[in-house]
Amino acid sequence: MAIxxxxxxxxxxxxxxxxxxxxxxxxxAKPIGxxxxxxxVVAARPNGRGVSASSELNAFIELPKSRFxxxxxxxxxxxxxxxxxxxxxxxxxxxxxxxxxxxxxxxxMRHGLVNAGEPYAQRLLEVIVEKLIGKPxxxxxxxxxxVPGPPQSTPSSLVYHEALMKQMLENMGFEAKSINEGLxxxxxxxxxxxxxxIGISLGGGLTNVCLAYLSVPVFTFAVDKGGxxxxxxxxxxxxxxxxxxxxxxxxxxDLRTKSRKKVIGALQIxxxxxxxxxxxxxxDALSSADRMPRLDKPLxxxxxxxxxxxxxxVERFAKALEAKKLPIELGDVTIxxxxxxxxxxxxxxxxxxxx
Amino acid sequence: xxxxxxxxxxxxxxxxxxxxxxDSLSSRIPDPVHKLWFINRTLEGFEAKPEGLRxxxxxxxxxxxxxxxxxxxxxxxxxRQGKIFLPTSPLRVAYRLRHALLLVVMLAxxxxxxxAGNYGYGVGRQGADWLFSQLIPVPAVASNMPPTSFxxxxxxxxxxxxxVRADDDGELWSNGLRVVTTFEKPxxxxxxxxxxxxxxxPIPKGGAPVGIVYHxxxxxxxxxxxxxxxxxxxxxxxxxxWLSTREIYNYIIDRFGQVYRIVSDDGVAVHAGASIWxxxxxxxxxxxxxxxxxxxxxxxxxxxxxxxxAQVQAALNLTDVLRSRxxxxxxxxxxxxxxxxxxxxxxxGYHADWARGFPFEALGLxxxxxxxxxxxxxxxxTYDEDLVERLGGELWPxxxxxxxxxxxxxxxxxxTPEVLRARLNLRYQQNIALVNGSSSKRKGFTRxxx
Numbered sequence: 001m002a003i004x005x006x007x008x009x010x011x012x013x014x015x016x017x018x019x020x021x022x023x024x025x026x027x028x029a030k031p032i033g034x035x036x037x038x039x040x041v042v043a044a045r046p047n048g049r050g051v052s053a054s055s056e057l058n059a060f061i062e063l064p065k066s067r068f069x070x071x072x073x074x075x076x077x078x079x080x081x082x083x084x085x086x087x088x089x090x091x092x093x094x095x096x097x098x099x100x101x102x103x104x105x106x107x108x109m110r111h112g113l114v115n116a117g118e119p120y121a122q123r124l125l126e127v128i129v130e131k132l133i134g135k136p137x138x139x140x141x142x143x144x145x146x147v148p149g150p151p152q153s154t155p156s157s158l159v160y161h162e163a164l165m166k167q168m169l170e171n172m173g174f175e176a177k178s179i180n181e182g183l184x185x186x187x188x189x190x191x192x193x194x195x196x197x198i199g200i201s202l203g204g205g206l207t208n209v210c211l212a213y214l215s216v217p218v219f220t221f222a223v224d225k226g227g228x229x230x231x232x233x234x235x236x237x238x239x240x241x242x243x244x245x246x247x248x249x250x251x252x253x254d255l256r257t258k259s260r261k262k263v264i265g266a267l268q269i270x271x272x273x274x275x276x277x278x279x280x281x282x283x284d285a286l287s288s289a290d291r292m293p294r295l296d297k298p299l300x301x302x303x304x305x306x307x308x309x310x311x312x313x314v315e316r317f318a319k320a321l322e323a324k325k326l327p328i329e330l331g332d333v334t335i336x337x338x339x340x341x342x343x344x345x346x347x348x349x350x351x352x353x354x355x
Numbered sequence: 356x357x358x359x360x361x362x363x364x365x366x367x368x369x370x371x372x373x374x375x376x377x378d379s380l381s382s383r384i385p386d387p388v389h390k391l392w393f394i395n396r397t398l399e400g401f402e403a404k405p406e407g408l409r410x411x412x413x414x415x416x417x418x419x420x421x422x423x424x425x426x427x428x429x430x431x432x433x434x435r436q437g438k439i440f441l442p443t444s445p446l447r448v449a450y451r452l453r454h455a456l457l458l459v460v461m462l463a464x465x466x467x468x469x470x471a472g473n474y475g476y477g478v479g480r481q482g483a484d485w486l487f488s489q490l491i492p493v494p495a496v497a498s499n500m501p502p503t504s505f506x507x508x509x510x511x512x513x514x515x516x517x518x519v520r521a522d523d524d525g526e527l528w529s530n531g532l533r534v535v536t537t538f539e540k541p542x543x544x545x546x547x548x549x550x551x552x553x554x555x556x557p558i559p560k561g562g563a564p565v566g567i568v569y570h571x572x573x574x575x576x577x578x579x580x581x582x583x584x585x586x587x588x589x590x591x592x593x594x595x596x597w598l599s600t601r602e603i604y605n606y607i608i609d610r611f612g613q614v615y616r617i618v619s620d621d622g623v624a625v626h627a628g629a630s631i632w633x634x635x636x637x638x639x640x641x642x643x644x645x646x647x648x649x650x651x652x653x654x655x656x657x658x659x660x661x662x663x664x665a666q667v668q669a670a671l672n673l674t675d676v677l678r679s680r681x682x683x684x685x686x687x688x689x690x691x692x693x694x695x696x697x698x699x700x701x702x703x704g705y706h707a708d709w710a711r712g713f714p715f716e717a718l719g720l721x722x723x724x725x726x727x728x729x730x731x732x733x734x735x736x737t738y739d740e741d742l743v744e745r746l747g748g749e750l751w752p753x754x755x756x757x758x759x760x761x762x763x764x765x766x767x768x769x770x771t772p773e774v775l776r777a778r779l780n781l782r783y784q785q786n787i788a789l790v791n792g793s794s795s796k797r798k799g800f801t802r803x804x805x
Contacts, residue, residue: 187387187391191387191390194377194378194381194382194390194394195390195391195394196378213374214374214377214378214381214394214398215391215394215395216398294371296371296375349387349388349391350391352388353388353391353392353395
């Protein structure tokens, strides 16, 4: 696959200038936390006393190759690669294009794992990750990347996904270690609770749950439902594309008040279904856990990920949890300070710890 | 990732209280990475400690705090330069002295446990004995009988006793003695010093023993009655296993008169660690190496004879065999209570078993209670009120004789008895240093059992 450098996009250049190479390398010298999500890839790095995060949409769109299209892409600073006589637009630019042409984006990952049905999947993931984090200054820079819990339908596929991602990152020159998405949310958000609580990452493809006690994961699991399923289901019943539904959702969905708009109404119904599925999964996992540590205080629940963003989501989730009879006492349900970057920030803490 | 091992197993290492403690300590660390490091370092450190320590209730808590203190120290006073909201000055002192603190606390716990265990055992034993006596009345044919109940030996010892037969289970001797050898162990070879009484240099010796020390096993015993047959046998069997494992005594005689060899005659058994005896020519110190240990399965109590006629007959036969086989003089057949000493306090009667009531006459032996103990006469040892009390208010006659001899010697030398004792004590120290040095070089440690 030939990689073409879009203007002012250093990460994709095959032969970057000395200045650009230095810039790309220096930002990889410190530990990195990487959230490899179905819909978004987020990287977190230490920045002074804080953390800086950057993200890229984990999607692409295929366009017929033409000189004119290439010019347009170049002029708009949109990332693309040439592949089999086509132009493959990826990252945030893919979403703009899909909306513009009212078409669907394609995904290198599906339900939290590498999309086996996409021939470009692994290569595009590599390109997106490289664009975000560059390559390490010296071999062996530490990076923690997120992996989902074992999916209910195909638990064994997680092993393949994890090994593939590890290999890809190691080939790029990193020392790569994996961390469960839910545990990463606990690390990022439950520091005040000494990393005890339930971390839930509501992503595009999967919803990951981890109950940790003093940083030790007691159980982890994934529900095979996420924001993409909501988008697809709503798209099917309303006749809109999933990409369009995602755009409507991100304009500011409110689950608190009933809406006469068909799309919003459908979104509220399918969000309710998603919440029910996740809460049922938690109840099942808690009741089937062999030995739960005896706890002195209620365990807090924290929600991260893009699917937790709609207004009223937290209240609905807390209400659904309250309605369930659970073997342990749960505390407050809260949303992460920055839900979209929570997993990456947690992965960064794990990387810093390993460092 | 922070925790590659089984999470539930890891959490199970800490009880609820210690988990809460870890939680509380972690709350005092502001940086999330340092906090994560501290939690995992403490858990890993605790897991690395021996399982036995992690399971004992009080020790577990001590070990946990030690590990946590180490983790805090490594976090705060290392290149990590972590912060913790705790008073750092006392913490730093505690961190620097952590090994010593651990040692002191562990010793204190061990000592307390030992004292409490001993006390508990005593109380429990009294309670069990009382309960036992209430539930099952012990028949009148109990084993306690006055010392005079054993008739004096009728015939002189045989001139020669020989081995008639030896097989896998034991030996048969010509005087009828049957020795069971299934528990026998070889034991380390005998090498010891004999100190000539005329003051000549000590003579290193080895091989055959020169004497016999008689003991009481002081072990648990069921009443000697038909109703307790099973308990009697199982208790004896357990005792034999325990003695064999630790190589204690060369022989033991059970209550039915059966003789068991625990350690071979040429091997050293643990039975008379700090002890002194002398015959006409030599003085012997720490008799494990030079004397054979023969124990009666019994609980000796001052004033009461607690052995059976069968045991007395077996002891007589065994004494004949040993004396004949190793050419042991009568003078060197002596009970433990007469030879045992407290080497530090220079007191006689550290162990008092058979310090009275030993059936010398029944075994055809000279009455050693009449002889002045060499521990007093030759090495200036003395006794305290505790020993007098333990022996029912009266010591054996040889003690008074030894005291008289010592006082007379002091008068002859023109010094006070105290000065003479000090000189004799010094002589003991010089001799025992030689014995211990030789023993340490040979075995890497000093046997000081019993």
